[in-house]
Amino acid sequence: MDIDFRQRFSLKRPFSHNSGEPKTLDIRALQRAYESDRGRIINSAAIRRLQQKTQVFALERNAAVRSRLTHSLEVQQTGRFIVQRIFDLLDEQQQDFGLSPMERVLETLVEMACLMHDVGNPPFGHFGEAAISDWFETELSILNADFAANYPALAQDICHFEGNAQAIRLMHSLLGLNLTYSQIAGILKYTRAGDIAKHEIPVDKSYLMKKVGYYASERQFVLQLWLQLGIAKDNRHPVSYIMEAADDISYCLADIEDAVEKGIISLPLLQQALTEEYQRQLAAHGLPNEHASLMVDAIRFAQNQSARININHTSQFFTFLRVKLIHPLVDHAATEFIANIDAVFAGNLNRALLEDGSVCHAIAATLKQVAIDKVFSHREVEKLELQGYRIISGLLQSYAPLLALTSEDFMALVSGASRKPIIAARLLHRLPQKHLATYKNAIKNGKNAELPEFYHRCRLIQDYISGMTDQFAQDEYRMMQALD
Numbered sequence: 001m002d003i004d005f006r007q008r009f010s011l012k013r014p015f016s017h018n019s020g021e022p023k024t025l026d027i028r029a030l031q032r033a034y035e036s037d038r039g040r041i042i043n044s045a046a047i048r049r050l051q052q053k054t055q056v057f058a059l060e061r062n063a064a065v066r067s068r069l070t071h072s073l074e075v076q077q078t079g080r081f082i083v084q085r086i087f088d089l090l091d092e093q094q095q096d097f098g099l100s101p102m103e104r105v106l107e108t109l110v111e112m113a114c115l116m117h118d119v120g121n122p123p124f125g126h127f128g129e130a131a132i133s134d135w136f137e138t139e140l141s142i143l144n145a146d147f148a149a150n151y152p153a154l155a156q157d158i159c160h161f162e163g164n165a166q167a168i169r170l171m172h173s174l175l176g177l178n179l180t181y182s183q184i185a186g187i188l189k190y191t192r193a194g195d196i197a198k199h200e201i202p203v204d205k206s207y208l209m210k211k212v213g214y215y216a217s218e219r220q221f222v223l224q225l226w227l228q229l230g231i232a233k234d235n236r237h238p239v240s241y242i243m244e245a246a247d248d249i250s251y252c253l254a255d256i257e258d259a260v261e262k263g264i265i266s267l268p269l270l271q272q273a274l275t276e277e278y279q280r281q282l283a284a285h286g287l288p289n290e291h292a293s294l295m296v297d298a299i300r301f302a303q304n305q306s307a308r309i310n311i312n313h314t315s316q317f318f319t320f321l322r323v324k325l326i327h328p329l330v331d332h333a334a335t336e337f338i339a340n341i342d343a344v345f346a347g348n349l350n351r352a353l354l355e356d357g358s359v360c361h362a363i364a365a366t367l368k369q370v371a372i373d374k375v376f377s378h379r380e381v382e383k384l385e386l387q388g389y390r391i392i393s394g395l396l397q398s399y400a401p402l403l404a405l406t407s408e409d410f411m412a413l414v415s416g417a418s419r420k421p422i423i424a425a426r427l428l429h430r431l432p433q434k435h436l437a438t439y440k441n442a443i444k445n446g447k448n449a450e451l452p453e454f455y456h457r458c459r460l461i462q463d464y465i466s467g468m469t470d471q472f473a474q475d476e477y478r479m480m481q482a483l484d
């Protein structure tokens, strides 16, 4: 294949008419466009809200423990590091692929994709996601049997709330940031629409489409994105592979470090768990014994270095463990990016860069498995998750009267033509104007005629609930239960 990355770096934006590309590559114009994206992203409320959203520990008061925002800053740094290693390797191998003038633009696209990759996550992380999906799964056919019967694919789309799909919707449809297609393509992590069933996924897209990556409401936008960037339908943008690797690399050790900070696991027990799990992962990956001492060596190195400096032992330990365990993963992600350049460029590499059965894969898998066994299953963590689940389900139940109305009655309320039923009217007043504006636009928009009013109303409620921070959701829940 002829690989020229310039096709993937474009000035085009969805809401701008004058979006013709210059005949020759204008690298300065690209830098200006992406710098403008950068400003829009960093200044957006969606990024600020990440500071009060769960990474692993819900409603955390200890500010030294990661929130989604501080996690995202770390992902941004890791992404930048991977890009720099990619260019080092290209130099060493005297390769180009049209990338040579692009270091700065690739770096900024990757950094911002990393910073925004989690903006669509609801309060309470995976448990918030599950609460929204489960609630709609149970209630939808009761609230609107006609919709459930006549639009089964759209009902499925509504019953699969996904942080990644919500991120696309938030940045494009709700905030209208008008980011370049190249920038937003960096967070299109999975390429399945919410109304496509699992059994419709082609075998060669099993990974790319394993989760919902965008909703039916954003289909026209995502189809345009593929068209404008010359990416085949259901494939990814190269930036998304780097963002994904940076996310995996960042959280696998960070979640464990936070658990130690919170006293959920002691350092000696952690070291033992890592050593044992690593042996299991080596065996599971069928890797030779020559790598067996890697984990023990890394732990010993981190212990010795932190003992030598002898200031803040625990945090030093993690700094040095990061050097030994995480830096190789960064190098490996860069190596894999180049080794699979055809598939990464086409966007059809059907796996994550780091999921290649290598020692690096085994290291990441070890860290993630130890987090599952020793951190996420801790009693305190599970308690907070149950509370988070309850808060989100309870909030949805409170707003159910808005979903029980007929289209005519709901639209009359929204337009101000009616102020009844009184409970629904009060609930409607609590919804943010900007979410309502997106709803009204969607109803007016002829392009979306295949999506009925009720679909947009469900999206409106999900937009509101998923956009809350942990703290706001808890306050709102208490208020709705008449506890405050």
Ligand SMILES: Nc1nc2c(ncn2[C@H]2C[C@H](O)[C@@H](COP(=O)(O)OP(=O)(O)OP(=O)(O)O)O2)c(=O)[nH]1
Binding pocket: 055, 056, 057, 118, 121, 125, 126, 163, 164, 189, 211, 247, 251, 255, 376, 381, 385
């Ligand atoms: N508290 C808690 N945290 C979890 C659990 N499973 C995973 N996590 C944490 C690990 C990471 O810090 C973070 C991963 O966040 P995401 O929700 O973005 O998931 P990930 O990016 O792996 O999946 P994705 O492919 O984006 O759906 O969530 C769990 O069962 N409980």
Ligand SMILES: [Mg+2]
Binding pocket: 117, 118, 247
């Ligand atoms: Mg994620």
